[in-house]
Amino acid sequence: MKSSLAALGVIAALGLSACASDPSESTASGDLTVAATDSDCKVSATKLEAGPSTFTVTNKGSKVTEFYVYADGDRIMGEVENVGPGLTRKLVVDLPKGTYEGACKPGMIGDGIRQTLSVTGEAAKPLSDSEELKAAAESYARYVKSQSDTLIVKTTEFVDAVKAGDVDKAKTLFPIARTYWERIEPVAEKFGDLDPITDGREPDAKAAGIEFTGWHRIEKQLWVENNTTGMDKYADQLLDNVKKIVQLGQDTPLTALELAQGSKGLLDEVATGKITGEEDEFSHTDLWDFKANIEGSQAAISSLRPVLVEQDPALVKDLDAKFAALDTELNQHQDKATGEWAFYDELSKDQIKALSDAVAALSEPISKVAAAIAQSA
Amino acid sequence: MSTEDSTTGSGLSRRKLLGAAGIGAIAAGAAGVGAGYAAGDKPAPVVPDKDALPIPFEGKHQAGIVTPAQDRLYFATFDMTSDERDDLISLLKDWTKASRQMSQGNDVGDFGAVAGAPYSPPEDTGEALGLPPSGLTITIGFGRSLFVDAKGKTRFGLDGQLPDRLKPIPGFSGDRLDPAISDGDIAIQACANDPQIAVHAIRNLARIAFGRASVRYSQMGFGRTSSTSTAQVTPRNLFGFKDGTANVKVEDKTDVEDFVWVHQEDGPAWLVGGSYLVSRKIDMRIETWDREPLNGQEAIIGRTKGSGGPMSGGDEFAPIDFDAKDDAGQPLIDMKSHVRLAHPDFNRGAKLLRRGYNFVDGSNGLGQLSAGLFFIAYQRDPEKQFVQIQGSLAGLQNDLLNEYIVHVSSGLFACPPGVTTTGFWGEGLFA
Incomplete structure (x- = not known):
């Protein structure tokens, strides 16, 4: 648990510094990848466009993991459970404008390794x-x-x-x-x-x-x-x-x-x-x-x-x-x-x-x- | 049927179990990742129940044959509803992929049960979420009707691949077979230590098959009636007797080689490393059996009810002395007892790997249980093994047990060898 929490801090810091040093980072839409290990959770982009996004989660660690997208108060916007070592699973989430957190949970316990995701732009048009x-x-x-x-x-x-x-x-x-x-x-x-x-x-x-x-x-x-x-x-x-x-x-x-x-x-x-x-x-x-x-x-x-x-x-x-x-x-x-x-x-x-x-x-x-x-x- | 034995009350959550399960899977295979784990992680915090762990899907032989028998069965046969060869191939590929996922405790599909798009029906039906892999094995076999139709005309261009030994099982005296619950183009045996896991497997495979194949019949079973490993205690069937004492055991490599697997010289090539599955649904007349005196029950079986030792003396595993006589000069092992007529000594040495399960399909409206044994046996040569032994047993003139049992279904299926990490079930058929 200790190592997970430490890793969480590192990731959060990295995430922030990435945003701060490169404010012009392009906004991703549609397809994202999540590289999960036992101590790491890398989402391919931290700025997304409003609308449906597909996260392709690959577990490169040795523990079974999960990936969540949380809104404020840990409201679950989408989850993919039970990603075994070496496996890849996909998650489709429809995200309106706002700030979210992506979280990997190696071993499927704890609060997870989190990364902030900010979603901008207009919500998708009604069907x-x-x-x-x-x-x-x-x-x-x-x-x-x-x-x-x-x-x-x-x-x-x-x-x-x-x-x-x-x-x-x-x-x-x-x-x-x-x-x-x-x-x-x-x-x-x-x-x-x-x-x-x-x-x-x-x-x-x-x-x-x-x-x-x-x-x-x-x-x-x-x-x-x-x-x-x-x-x-x-x-x-x-x-x-x-x-x-x-x-x-x-x-x-x-x-x-x-x-x-x-x-x-x-x-x-x-x-x-x-x-x-x-x-x-x-x-x-x-x-x-x-x-x-x-x-x-x-x-x-x-x-x-x-x-x-x-x-x-x-x-x-x-x-x-x-x-x-x-x-x-x-x-x-x-x-x-x-x-x-x-x-x-x-x-x-x-x-x-x-x-x-x-x-x-x-x-x-x-x-x-x-x-x-x-x-x- | 209760699920309590294997999942609740143990205080273990699926999550913790799965963590450990994943590790187990790695230890068994995937060397690269396994090495990483061994070097870099702490000892597993939870020692999981071994019944909850996954069983490797890939291998030289299919899992679920010499795998130590799990507690629960869900067996189904399917008929192809499409005549297209491509549909059969794609079905076998899709089934293999889904079975590989489920056997390792994963959801079916890319998105599984809860991670897909909101307007899509979930790829996985979801009732296995939160449950451990539970030793799930999924085993496939092909019936004669997959190769040729009733008139001998080829189906799917497979007539050239029809094994000689996959010929219809002859009728036996006393059979009351119902065609609706017999045979089928393809059989799937799902075994697990949790019935929900076994049902989830068949349900998802049936769903994947819609448009290509549909379920002909299915049968649930509980309480394995045979031990297939010396590490297992011999279980009891619904007659209350230990069953499978003399079964082929995984540990006896010679027996397994001689009596279970199809060899190169047996042919055909696609079946080498495979086996033949015989299924028989056997209704038991439970109520009349229960009224039979103890000495009568023991004489019929040829073994004591308590220890399972032969009536000629000794414990469960004592050799049977078929020549032993009592003071009056009568044979201690009745001449028509089940154990005598089924024994290899009286069947040209034939043995079977039995893997049957008890069943209760409710009751019959007359105050009687609709119960019995769903008999499954694996073998190298059905004619020399199952047909030989059943020929000795069948008929009211033979096995005394026949007064209390009736065979109501029959099936024979050729089970292909195991698959590689990239292969699919039966791919040798299309080579």
Whole structure:
């Protein structure tokens, strides 16, 4: 410990003298290196530009070390733990203007060997300010508009059939109307109180102590009771709420980052709700929703494509290949003549596993989209 | 399953352990850095629990075979979901890299669990943060289906590399095999002294594989049922008997050479220094076994329940006298006892390196435990070893134990030799 503390003093002094003797030292941005030994912690620059910085920490000592970036009061801005001797690890930290300390902790104990880091310049622009990202958000807003117009038309047809007591027609229209809903689901989910009463499931309604309403309430009546008795009020309410969500969605469009997160959210929906047959437990029309989620995700990626191609062309290539593979797997369950999808309970375990594998294969690269978008700002 | 045995309550933090662990790793390898340490540092302040230390990943043979058996197992097999040879190669490279990192107690990836960009999912899943390496070994094996499909058609252009000895294990009398938990293109055995470490390994490898391979089935195990070193006390299986007394032990170099490793003359070239892994999930009828009288249990096994000594007399490691008879002229070691039928003397000298684990998969809804033994054995020639011995044991006419056990899964995998510091698992397949 004594030697560590002594080393700390030396480093701090060196750091100060370096700054004092050379005030014109150039400001680094982006990539920095940290050379850590058992008694030393050399950061390649002590003046940084505001924004994300990547520290590449190499442990040239004999003890396992850690590297921290601390703000005032030792608030941790970023940390990379557990860097074994001879190993190199990276740390990305987004630092606004201010004074920080970088600290190596050989042996992973004590306060560490510290070096002052001063960050100058303006904080990075908010993501939405980039022209390219704005264009992506606008492109997706147009998609949402086109889908929501049809959503209202199809939901109206469905609601009319329910209210007219036409069970067969209502059953036919149910998965079709829901297709437009599922394609833009991230929009609906943004409005926390409307989503559960529109698309909630029975056990969740019970648990929350609210009335079971919306799409799935009517679905249950149609498939379990095979009638529309008592459904008028749920039908009217469904159409009202769908219209409200559409309006809210157009008033507050998704940002590019929300869009990136939404493209992943849609696949998560598939992985947790559709692949398990939970979503449409009475009608078993899950594959309609499945396909719609995938289309929605693909639309989000299409809008972001110009930015993604610039940021990470390999990721775009991977996404294209995985979307195509999932389509191939999924489309074999569609009747090409009628456009109708197989019912979930008709699928074999092997077929469901193959779909699950294809969704997982796509979900991994999709989970990297948000970071690529964030980096582009 | 409790993690308490190996991590908490000892008063040792991962940080201190890791400090020491790093030193251990250096002492074992990396000569340049090691020399620096030896000359320049103070004695380690903490003497870590040896179960917490890392085991070298690289070597002539893969770790996890003759490594003294750890306490916990997480075993999984994977099926390739891609047909591209390049995907198989990149998967093996990525898996090797991640396994090298995890086995030394490091996070997976460049940024690990907490140091990446905020909008990126962390590269490492994180549940091993704060835990020592815990003797983690990760061992890979390739199933027949990786080389050829069911119709004998080549996969990944590997048909020329298919070992002759990697042929399907024949069915045995009494088998009730479930294909869903048998076989697989690739097997991964993760063993550690902490179950969380073993699960972390398989979980991260499964994640890395998405889009190239997916898990076919997996099995957790606890309480190693075989000692693989003379330094280890012989553990007990869920029948309450010591298991693996006569196992091949690491210290017996001749046995290890003769019965575990694939030799040059065995071929194929890529497998020399490797071994064949046989896995069998064996359900135990625990409740009926527990109702069997003590003398009945001992007669079935052929050993005493307490000391594990043979029924012919002597302590656990006493030689077995198969000809010994009681006053009435009956053999002391029952003619159908497990120990007799499994013994090398009655199997053309065959021995196995067993490395199995107990399992309990909850209960079956009828008040019975779903429990048993996940049998793993390593060998040089499956036909002359596992198949020979199991052929002697299987069937209600044979091993008395068969009334209480049923084999429900089967797998055979060719495990490549170890890797160098820059190599990857199975690279000899693509040479």
